[in-house]
Amino acid sequence: MRLRPVGWGAVLVELGSTAEVRAAYARLAGLRAAGGLAGVVDLVPAARTVLVTGDRLPDLAGLLGELAGEPAVRPGPPVELPVVYDGPDLAEVAGRAGLDAAEVVRRHAAADYTVAFCGFAPGFGYLIGLPAELHVPRRATPRTAVEAGAVGIAGEFAGVYPRRSPGGWQLLGRTSAVLWDADRDPPALLAPGTRVRFTPA
Amino acid sequence: MSRTPAGRTPAGRTVAGRTPAGLTVVRAGPLTTVQDLGRPGHAHLGVPRSGAADRSALRRANRMAGNPEGAAGLETTLLGVTVRLGEARWLAAAGAEAEVTVDGEPVRSPFRAGAGATVTVGRARRGLRSYLAVGGGIAVPPTLGSRSTDRLSGLGPDPLRDGETLPLGPPTEPGDPAADPALPAEPVLRLRPGPRDDWFAGTGPLAAGPYQVQTDSDRVGLRLAGPELTRTRTAELPSEGLVPGAVQVPADGRPVLFLADHPTTGGYPVIGVVHPGDLWLAAQARPGARLRFRLVPGHTDHAVE
Numbered sequence: 001m002r003l004r005p006v007g008w009g010a011v012l013v014e015l016g017s018t019a020e021v022r023a024a025y026a027r028l029a030g031l032r033a034a035g036g037l038a039g040v041v042d043l044v045p046a047a048r049t050v051l052v053t054g055d056r057l058p059d060l061a062g063l064l065g066e067l068a069g070e071p072a073v074r075p076g077p078p079v080e081l082p083v084v085y086d087g088p089d090l091a092e093v094a095g096r097a098g099l100d101a102a103e104v105v106r107r108h109a110a111a112d113y114t115v116a117f118c119g120f121a122p123g124f125g126y127l128i129g130l131p132a133e134l135h136v137p138r139r140a141t142p143r144t145a146v147e148a149g150a151v152g153i154a155g156e157f158a159g160v161y162p163r164r165s166p167g168g169w170q171l172l173g174r175t176s177a178v179l180w181d182a183d184r185d186p187p188a189l190l191a192p193g194t195r196v197r198f199t200p201a
Numbered sequence: 202m203s204r205t206p207a208g209r210t211p212a213g214r215t216v217a218g219r220t221p222a223g224l225t226v227v228r229a230g231p232l233t234t235v236q237d238l239g240r241p242g243h244a245h246l247g248v249p250r251s252g253a254a255d256r257s258a259l260r261r262a263n264r265m266a267g268n269p270e271g272a273a274g275l276e277t278t279l280l281g282v283t284v285r286l287g288e289a290r291w292l293a294a295a296g297a298e299a300e301v302t303v304d305g306e307p308v309r310s311p312f313r314a315g316a317g318a319t320v321t322v323g324r325a326r327r328g329l330r331s332y333l334a335v336g337g338g339i340a341v342p343p344t345l346g347s348r349s350t351d352r353l354s355g356l357g358p359d360p361l362r363d364g365e366t367l368p369l370g371p372p373t374e375p376g377d378p379a380a381d382p383a384l385p386a387e388p389v390l391r392l393r394p395g396p397r398d399d400w401f402a403g404t405g406p407l408a409a410g411p412y413q414v415q416t417d418s419d420r421v422g423l424r425l426a427g428p429e430l431t432r433t434r435t436a437e438l439p440s441e442g443l444v445p446g447a448v449q450v451p452a453d454g455r456p457v458l459f460l461a462d463h464p465t466t467g468g469y470p471v472i473g474v475v476h477p478g479d480l481w482l483a484a485q486a487r488p489g490a491r492l493r494f495r496l497v498p499g500h501t502d503h504a505v506e
Binding site: 004005006007008009010012025029041042043044045046047048049050051053117118119120121122123124163182183187188191192 | 241242243244245246247248250344345354355356393395396397439440441442443444446447464465466471473474475476477499
């Protein structure tokens with residue numbers, strides 16, 4: 001673990017793996033949910049880091065020692081996302097993976113996912129748990145518009161576009177689930193640590 | 202007769218009817234938005250903080266108008282705004298240097314305007330963004346605790362349009378006048394190197410400057426042109442969290458200085474971060490303006506076992 005100061009009111013906690021990020025974020029988020037970490041404004045997990053911002057930062061080295069064994073997922077059943085697998089990139093993904101389209105769907109829907117972090121847009125979760133054979137690069141040219149609910153993969157991640165936006169992920173299908181609704185509490189269906197399953201609709 | 206106001210927009214605002222209470226937009230200008238101090242605490246969901254680009258100016262305007270510092274006001278861009286009051290209020294403007302008038306007569310903040318009065322914040326003579334605070338604040342419904350328009354994520358009310366009417370909170374008593382700080386011709390922003398300055402040949406070019414603000418700059422960030430920053434690591438950086446004031450260097454080598462509507466994470470290395478107390482200088486820098494950085498070393502990062 002490495003602590004990198006960021007300007008005057010933030011520290012970037014650099015970790016060795018996505019799993020360590022999940023554990024570190026789970027510990028910090030748990031402390032904050034229990035009323036600790038006064039002075040911390042935002043905890044932002046990402047692929048290899050957790051950004052901690054605030055006017056009074058805690059002793060992160062002390063808090064994040066001995067991360068092994070930290071439960072990194074939220075308790076409770078996974079969020080089930082029904083998917084119609086008719087995405088425009090199914091054939092390309094199948095070709096890259098050396099599988100047929102039905103097998104891509106079967107493997108995508110068989111995996112257990114966890115939200116590693118959110119970003120790009122409100123409610124956009126980067127899900128880990130994608131089978132290694134489905135790790136394919138982003139499209140060379142991003143689409144200028146991807147519809148809300150589009151289910152995609154890129155690199156080690158799976159995800160769902162919460163709203164219409166430009167996007168470069170390979171699209172496998174679409175879900176009717178509402179990933180983001182600012183008038184709902186909580187607005188985001190997926191938050192860091194949430195477990196997710198895709199089920200063919 | 203329907204009880205629902207005709208022309209109600211999704212943001213809960215009404216399109217001008219007869220002489221509505223509240224604040225009617227006569228001339229929205231190129232970009233006028235509702236801004237308060239934003240929605241901190243949601244970055245882990247991908248929600249930018251947003252809020253006034255020049256937070257100190259919004260606070261100043263609010264204090265003068267008798268509001269809490271975090272009340273929602275109007276943020277204008279270069280050409281100001283014209284509004285008509287449906288009810289008497291104390292108001293105040295701060296930020297960019299611009300003439301403020303009530304029914305054509307110049308006024309100094311705070312000032313009172315009666316029902317039916319027309320208030321104009323003129324074209325910025327210096328700086329870029331003016332803040333118009335109205336006693337009681339702009340009372341559009343909040344989203345995630347904030348009324349700010351976030352130009353990146355689309356949260357909050359749409360930018361103002363001519364003819365629409367915004368609700369106001371209850372009237373206030375005015376605060377004391379407060380002068381805007383002088384805006385230097387070529388501002389110098391304190392910058393602390395890191396967290397990814399080790400991805401570059403050095404921070405020397407940043408300190409050498411100056412950097413010119415490009416025309417594609419916006420509330421997300423200032424696009425800067427100036428001395429080139431040479432990457433020594435070509436690996437792809439896994440996305441990581443960003444803060445306001447972060448100076449990110451994308452593949453094209455043009456630094457981006459992030460402002461209020463910055464994304465919560467980014468995949469290009471951040472070579473340094475501007476001091477929060479100097480961010481207002483960036484928010485008031487218009488396209489074509491030049492600015493410089495003064496490097497302020499901080500604590501070095503350290504490994505922890």
